[in-house]
Amino acid sequence: MKPVLFCDFDGVLCFDRYWRSLPLDKYEQVQDFIFRNDKTLVNDWMRGHYSAEEINKKVAEKVGVPYDELWDLFVEDCRTMTVSREILGRLNNLRDRFIVMLITGNMDSFSRFTHPSLDLDKYFDHISNSFHEGMHKTDNDGELFLKYVEKYNVPIKNCIVLDDSNNVCKVFAHLGGTAYLVTSDKSLEFYLNNL
Template identity: 35%
Template sequence: MDEKPTLDLQKKSILFVDFNGVISYDPFWLSLTKPNHPLHKYYQKIENFLWGTDQQLLQDWMMGKYTSEEIHQIMEAKIGIPAKEILAVLRQDCARLDVSQKILNKLQDLKNTFHRILRTDNMDTFRRWTLPKHPEIEDAFDEIHCSYDLGSLKKDKGGIYYKKVASERGVALENCFLIDDSKSSCQLFESLGGKAFNTQTEQEVLDALDNLICQNFSREC
């Protein structure tokens, strides 16, 4: 986001799309969820620690304050995981992350009418290991914004991110749309004046995209 991209004058709307829970539904350390994995016993420890005991550490990781290596070293010291081995699993899982080709393909149908921005609260893992193995993600968007690079989360300061991005690109928030699996993120976005689709499944995302396609091409749906 260092340089403001030139917005095609034909694109009078911005579509923000979340990543986890929208385009991909795989959890972190997916391999460890399998009972027969030799490191399976550490999965729940990690879940309880990052999503329970120390959520601030998780947020700091997503805001670029720690690398994946540093996070695993911290977890090794605090909950006794084998950092090197668990990090190797994460690296491999992020590279093999399952993404919805159906959703990415449909996003291409909006490329002439929407400025498409992938906005994810994510870690360094996203650019280091996921995107290099999934170039089709970058092909489906005009911009990719990750909290790790921005140093802030989507809902920080009342959603100032959305206001700033829309303003810099000369688009009113009333002409901005969000697809996100977080209800609170959608509520915040709509309080700013935008329109949100709170989705929970791949089909709901596809339906939301169809809705936008119909609106912009005056099709009957």
């Protein structure tokens, strides 16, 4: 059986942000509110406890932007995220040697707007989003990774993860897989050149 090549989305394939079209001061307020200070809200959203509509209502109240205006901007930002078609093509070409799987800690908005607008199903054998899984990659010592290696009946020692999270890489390596930490010095392209 082919090994699984797990690939992260944010910080590995894509560097665009939600709400990036807001004026800078409002954008920074959103980043502080959702992603920088108390991360409980974003983690709960990524585990499926909130919808994008519920989060945008909270954000609209927090930063003082009308909900309908914020929602339209948010959806458009989700739909217009960019990923290198060349990189997607290279991942697709690896499907003869690997089960290529996108595994992302993400929100319902990814599945509803980003995933379809980028036609990601064309490039990956499977797409796993924490929102639908109800857990992050590191929860329960990497339970999500084990779920998929068992599904595909392949030893984890033959599998690879490409992720920008040091914690994810540590968990995956502890399980016995090969972890490649994607950084500005060692990009996804660097690792793809060496697979």
